Amino acid sequence: MKVMGTTHTGVVELHLTVRDMEEADLPDLACFYSRLGLEKMPAELERARRGVVDHLVVCTPSGLLVAKGGVNYDEKPEAGVIWTLSVRAELRSLGIGTVLIGAAEDRIRARGLPRAEIGVEENNPRALALYERLGYVAYGSEPASWDDEAEDGTVQLYETTCTLLRKDLRS
Numbered sequence: 482m483k484v485m486g487t488t489h490t491g492v493v494e495l496h497l498t499v500r501d502m503e504e505a506d507l508p509d510l511a512c513f514y515s516r517l518g519l520e521k522m523p524a525e526l527e528r529a530r531r532g533v534v535d536h537l538v539v540c541t542p543s544g545l546l547v548a549k550g551g552v553n554y555d556e557k558p559e560a561g562v563i564w565t566l567s568v569r570a571e572l573r574s575l576g577i578g579t580v581l582i583g584a585a586e587d588r589i590r591a592r593g594l595p596r597a598e599i600g601v602e603e604n605n606p607r608a609l610a611l612y613e614r615l616g617y618v619a620y621g622s623e624p625a626s627w628d629d630e631a632e633d634g635t636v637q638l639y640e641t642t643c644t645l646l647r648k649d650l651r652s
């Protein structure tokens with residue numbers, strides 16, 4: 482007689498690489514962006530070539546892209562602002578975001594900048610808790626807005642408030 486209902490579990494160690502995003506990655510990154518967001522990426526990658534921003538992707542050994550994020554060096558004096566962080570929905574809470582933020586902080590340090598900053602929407606307590614656990618300290622808040630595309634393709638200005646956090650990278 483076949484015994485039903487037994488479940489086998491296992492643990493694997495996954496080696497991840499964080500590297501600069503390339504033009505050729507864009508088709509594989511569609512799940513992370515709205516159509517509007519994806520259209521802006523070639524111009525964003527040009528800004529990355531000029532050194533104004535970094536756009537990073539996290540890859541598995543087989544080359545699967547599992548997360549992306551960026552650093553903006555053009556926004557705050559003496560700081561790199563980490564933004565557009567996103568991990569594939571089905572792979573969240575495994576530590577991938579922590580790896581990506583560590584890589585972004587290395588990029589900021591490599592430019593000789595003393596500080597990393599992150600802005601997080603007030604309605605995103607889980608991301609806020611992660612940043613605080615990684616050493617970021619809230620110091621204020623500011624209104625933010627961006628174009629948001631609905632499923633029917635209409636574009637509306639989305640307005641929100643972000644908590645601003647910073648971390649001293651010198652210690």
Ligand SMILES: CC(C)(COP(=O)(O)OP(=O)(O)OC[C@H]1O[C@@H](n2cnc3c(N)ncnc32)[C@H](O)[C@@H]1OP(=O)(O)O)[C@@H](O)C(=O)NCCC(=O)NCCS
Pocket residue numbers: 565566567568569572573574575576577578579580600601602605607608610611
């Ligand atoms: C926010 C985001 C980038 C974080 O990435 P992530 O890969 O989920 O983050 P991590 O896994 O490193 O850490 C988050 C959680 O995983 C847990 N975790 C970390 N490493 C872990 C590990 N090795 N094993 C199990 N759990 C782990 C952490 O304790 C944390 O738990 P919490 O959810 O209770 O706080 C991701 O959740 C995401 O893309 N969210 C949607 C978009 C978004 O909100 N972006 C941020 C805009 S500011």
